[in-house]
Amino acid sequence: MTQSRHVIIVGSGPAGLTAAIYTARAQLEPLVIEGEPSSTSDQPGGQLMLTTEVENFPGFVDGIMGPELMQAFRGQAARFGAEFETAKVSRIDLESRPFRLWIGDPDAAEPTYEADAVIVATGAQSLMLGLPNEERLLGHGVSTCATCDGFFFRDLPIVVVGGGDSALEEALFLTRFANSVTIVHRREEFRASKVMQQRALEHPKITVRWNSTVVDILGENKVTGIILEDTVNGERDELDVSGVFVAIGHRPNTDLFKGQLTMEDTGYLVTEAATTATNIDGVFACGDVQDHRYRQAITAAGSGCMAAIDVERWLESRAG
Ligand code: NAP
Numbered sequence: 001m002t003q004s005r006h007v008i009i010v011g012s013g014p015a016g017l018t019a020a021i022y023t024a025r026a027q028l029e030p031l032v033i034e035g036e037p038s039s040t041s042d043q044p045g046g047q048l049m050l051t052t053e054v055e056n057f058p059g060f061v062d063g064i065m066g067p068e069l070m071q072a073f074r075g076q077a078a079r080f081g082a083e084f085e086t087a088k089v090s091r092i093d094l095e096s097r098p099f100r101l102w103i104g105d106p107d108a109a110e111p112t113y114e115a116d117a118v119i120v121a122t123g124a125q126s127l128m129l130g131l132p133n134e135e136r137l138l139g140h141g142v143s144t145c146a147t148c149d150g151f152f153f154r155d156l157p158i159v160v161v162g163g164g165d166s167a168l169e170e171a172l173f174l175t176r177f178a179n180s181v182t183i184v185h186r187r188e189e190f191r192a193s194k195v196m197q198q199r200a201l202e203h204p205k206i207t208v209r210w211n212s213t214v215v216d217i218l219g220e221n222k223v224t225g226i227i228l229e230d231t232v233n234g235e236r237d238e239l240d241v242s243g244v245f246v247a248i249g250h251r252p253n254t255d256l257f258k259g260q261l262t263m264e265d266t267g268y269l270v271t272e273a274a275t276t277a278t279n280i281d282g283v284f285a286c287g288d289v290q291d292h293r294y295r296q297a298i299t300a301a302g303s304g305c306m307a308a309i310d311v312e313r314w315l316e317s318r319a320g
Contacts (some may be wrong), residue, residue, distance in 0.1 A: 013046025015287025
């Protein structure tokens with residue numbers, strides 16, 4: 001039997017859960033479809049579930065562990081009556097009114113839920129190298145966010161993998177902490193903008209390993225080194241490092257909405273300036289799924305709050 005809801009929030013990172021806190025307090029009885037664990041790097045709670053210590057989320061003087069922070073967000077939303085379904089949306093129909101969402105069999109005739117309004121907070125994921133030890137050491141020396149984790153690598157040697165603007169930006173940022181930053185790039189020229197290339201190449205702490213790929217990450221409980229392979233002659237060597245920052249791009253989780261919500265070429269959802277409104281009336285988007293610029297937990301939470309307020313006003317305007 002199809003269940004009807006005022007608001008369904010898809011996604012349970014800082015954006016989705018902040019939207020849940022606000023819509024629950026507005027007595028809209030939100031349902032959060034929070035996802036389900038499908039691998040270590042794909043879990044309800046979003047990217048903070050893959051982080052160890054978070055020191056830049058305001059309000060925690062001594063920092064807080066990423067998963068603990070997300071547990072607190074979730075508990076706070078539940079306290080005000082938000083409900084949770086631990087599953088993934090398999091299909092969504094945003095053409096109909098109310099909107100229709102399926103869990104499980106996407107071909108089922110009846111949707112699992114109907115909703116007057118939908119908040120999309122499905123986030124983004126960092127592209128990873130796909131090495132077995134990369135996943136195991138994520139949060140223990142392997143990181144995808146220099147702004148979040150750079151501070152933990154004071155006076156230590158680190159590598160940044162990638163050759164785009166993100167990699168060079170991360171590398172430059174990390175020079176504030178690390179004693180050396182090695183950029184590992186698989187080709188012999190960067191993809192990044194010229195100005196970033198110049199800055200990186202001129203920096204005294206940065207060296208580049210061209211035509212190289214990381215084929216293994218070493219360390220029991222924390223990263224101690226990497227194995228590099230030369231893409232030209234196949235030779236391998238070991239580099240002692242304490243941190244591996246993977247900066248080979250991000251992918252927003254928007255496959256579900258293709259053909260319905262307006263997206264940029266890169267897949268990020270387009271929202272109306274200074275709001276969370278998408279191209280479909282009644283569908284709002286917040287957090288990293290529509291933000292490739294800031295990508296911080298606090299900015300995601302802020303836009304989750306905006307989406308909740310946008311939904312509340314939108315529902316009120318229809319009722320009125
Ligand atoms: P990107 O431009 O797609 O660059 C990804 C880099 O990672 C490329 O150098 C690519 O190598 C490398 N790479 C991809 N898969 C790899 C793999 N499996 N193993 C090793 N290396 C791999 O991504 P991005 O740097 O995240 O940037 C995304 C967009 O945001 C770009 O348009 C960028 O200009 C923009 N951006 C701008 C700024 C800024 O202006 N300050 C900052 C960040 C990002 P190849 O070059 O060989 O393909």
